[in-house]
Structure formats: structure tokens, C-alpha cells
Amino acid sequence: MSEYALEIKDLSHRFGDYPVLDKINLKVWPGQIVAIVGPSGCGKSTLLKAILGTHPPTEGTVLADGEPVTGPTRNVGIVYQHYALFDFLNAEQNVAFGLKLDQTSLFDRTVLYPRYRRIRKKHLQDSRDFLRRVGLEQACGKYPSEMSGGMKQRVALAQAFILKPKVVLLDEPFGALDEAMREELQFMLLRFYQENLEMKRAGKRPQYTILIVTHELNEAIFVADRVIGMSRFHTEGDLGATIVYDKPCPVFHPDDPRDYSKFVEQREELRRAVFDDEYIKDRNKYVTFTSDLGKLAEGQSMAPLPKISTANSPNH
Numbered sequence: 045m046s047e048y049a050l051e052i053k054d055l056s057h058r059f060g061d062y063p064v065l066d067k068i069n070l071k072v073w074p075g076q077i078v079a080i081v082g083p084s085g086c087g088k089s090t091l092l093k094a095i096l097g098t099h100p101p102t103e104g105t106v107l108a109d110g111e112p113v114t115g116p117t118r119n120v121g122i123v124y125q126h127y128a129l130f131d132f133l134n135a136e137q138n139v140a141f142g143l144k145l146d147q148t149s150l151f152d153r154t155v156l157y158p159r160y161r162r163i164r165k166k167h168l169q170d171s172r173d174f175l176r177r178v179g180l181e182q183a184c185g186k187y188p189s190e191m192s193g194g195m196k197q198r199v200a201l202a203q204a205f206i207l208k209p210k211v212v213l214l215d216e217p218f219g220a221l222d223e224a225m226r227e228e229l230q231f232m233l234l235r236f237y238q239e240n241l242e243m244k245r246a247g248k249r250p251q252y253t254i255l256i257v258t259h260e261l262n263e264a265i266f267v268a269d270r271v272i273g274m275s276r277f278h279t280e281g282d283l284g285a286t287i288v289y290d291k292p293c294p295v296f297h298p299d300d301p302r303d304y305s306k307f308v309e310q311r312e313e314l315r316r317a318v319f320d321d322e323y324i325k326d327r328n329k330y331v332t333f334t335s336d337l338g339k340l341a342e343g344q345s346m347a348p349l350p351k352i353s354t355a356n357s358p359n360h
């Protein structure tokens with residue numbers, strides 16, 4: 045297993061003559077929730093498609109858990125703004141559907157029918173367990189037409205996570221939801237992060253590694269442990285967008301009050317770095333994630349905190 049859940053090396057992309065992405069480099073540790081923000085059209089979805097493997101980049105490489113992504117792979121999952129559920133399957137069946145395709149063949153489902161029934165039962169049990177984790181234990185038997193937008197989106201998330209991909213990409217996943225639903229799903233991500241922390245404390249690899257694209261700067265800082273900003277204005281020429289902001293952000297516990305005032309300063313800094321069309325002369329000014337780690341407390345990041353040398357400390 046690789047140290048990184050995701051590694052992007054010198055990734056550039058152009059559509060014809062039009063440069064969209066310029067030398068993106070990024071390393072994400074297992075268990076991180078990384079928010080990506082940037083002006084509309086700067087290439088966020090293009091980057092996610094390259095990571096997903098459906099649209100390979102013009103240049104550069106993507107590694108998911110150390111394995112090169114050259115096409116769609118079970119290492120990477122995605123959830124879009126508009127959930128794609130099967131209307132004729134209930135919540136439990138929708139979530140189990142991916143497992144069915146993944147773990148049984150047509151031969152299993154016909155010739156080896158008794159064995160298949162046992163596997164199927166296990167899949168439905170796993171599906172119910174996962175639906176409980178996203179707060180939908182009451183809705184296992186509901187069909188999409190009987191669910192709210194937020195419920196459908198949680199089923200879609202369960203569908204992606206149950207296959208245990210190394211990275212899950214969320215492209216504006218809450219964009220179509222009303223404010224209350226959106227908040228509910230944000231808290232769900234905070235709960236996932238707490239599960240990650242528990243796994244890490246137990247010496248295990250955290251389960252949920254997430255890249256979430258959002259237009260909402262508050263949402264980005266609230267749900268993530270790291271925020272990345274993309275902009276085209278990092279150079280005088282027009283080469284495409286790159287990462288111009290990369291910093292850790294405060295980790296909220298689901299029981300904490302939702303206090304945006306705690307990160308007003310960071311939000312304003314992010315806005316300036318990413319949405320200001322004055323070109324940034326020092327493109328690394330706000331790309332300080334790794335060096336900022338030293339300032340964080342335990343439990344504030346899934347990235348390994350630097351070891352503090354005690355050799356020269358006065359108490360040694």
C-alpha cells in the first residue's frame with residue numbers, strides 16, 4: 045500500500061489549443077478530506093475526470109494508492125451533483141447493486157445460485173449497515189421516488205463508499221440541495237472524518253479519503269481538513285489553471301457549534317488568492333500545506349505531523 049491515497053504529478057490538460065490545467069502536483073494522505081475551490085470554468089471538473097480515469101490528462105500522471113490510473117478503476121469513485129439511482133430499486137438494493145456487479149458474475153447468479161443467494165444476503169446486510177452510517181436506517185425499503193433530494197444524495201454516497209475505493213471524488217455534491225439538507229450532509233462528512241481519526245488512532249488506515257469540489261468557501265473550510273484553490277492567474281501568459289492555494293484548515297467535530305467566525309480570516313485569504321484576477325507573482329505564497337503541518341495539533345490532519353526534534357530543546 046502506498047503512503048498516499050492519491051498522487052498527482054505534473055498534470056496538464058488542454059482541449060485542442062485551449063490550455064485548461066497547468067502542471068498540477070498534489071499528494072493526498074489516506075483519510076484526508078480535501079476541498080477544491082476555484083472560479084467557474086477553471087478546470088475543477090476536468091481535474092476530477094482525469095483522476096477518475098475517464099478523461100486522461102494530456103500530460104502527467106495520477107496514482108491512486110500507488111497504482112497508475114489509466115482508465116476507470118475501482119480505486120476511485122465519484123458522486124455528482126445529480127444522483128444517478130435506479131428508480132426500480134429501493135435504497136438497500138441501489139447501494140448493494142455495485143457490490144453485485146463487482147463481486148458476482150452471471151455464472152454465479154445462475155449456475156451457482158445457492159452460493160449466490162448467500163453472497164446476496166451478505167451484500168444486502170452490508171448495504172443496510174452502510175445506510176445506517178449515513179443516517180438512513182429508516183429508508184432502506186424506500187424507492188427514489190419516495191425520497192427527498194438529500195436522502196437520494198446520501199444513497200448515492202453510500203453506493204460510492206461501499207465499494208471501498210481509495211479515493212472518492214465529490215463534484216459539487218450538495219449543489220442541488222436546500223440549505224438544511226446541505227448542512228445535514230456536511231455533518232455526515234464531519235462524522236466520516238471522526239471515523240477516520242478513530243481508525244488512525246487504532247493504527248489502521250483511515251477509510252474515507254475525499255476530494256470535494258464546492259463553490260461555497262464556508263463549506264470548503266467547514267468540512268475539509270485541507271483546502272486547495274485553483275486559478276489561471278498564476279502567470280502572465282495563459283497556460284491554464286494550477287494550484288495557487290493549499291493550506292490546512294480547522295477540523296470541526298460534528299457536535300461543535302457551526303461557527304463560521306472561527307475562519308473568517310482564512311476565507312478572506314482564500315478568496316483573495318483564488319478569485320483575484322491580478323496575477324500572483326509568487327505562485328507558492330499560499331501553497332504551504334506541508335510546512336504548515338508543524339503548527340497543527342494531533343487530530344487536526346491526516347497527514348503525518350513533522351516529528352519535533354527534542355535534541356536542542358532546553359528540557360532535554
Ligand SMILES: Nc1ncnc2c1ncn2[C@@H]1O[C@H](COP(=O)(O)OP(=O)(O)OP(=O)(O)O)[C@@H](O)[C@H]1O
Binds near residue numbers: 086
Ligand atoms: N469536452 C470539452 N471540450 C472542450 N472544452 C471543454 C470540455 N470540457 C470542458 N471544457 C472547457 O474546459 C474549461 C474547464 O471546464 P471544467 O468543467 O473543468 O470547469 P469547472 O472548474 O468544473 O467549472 P464549474 O465550476 O463551472 O463546474 C472550461 O473552459 C470548459 O469550457
Ligand SMILES: [Mg+2]
Binds near residue numbers: 088090215
Ligand atoms: Mg465543474
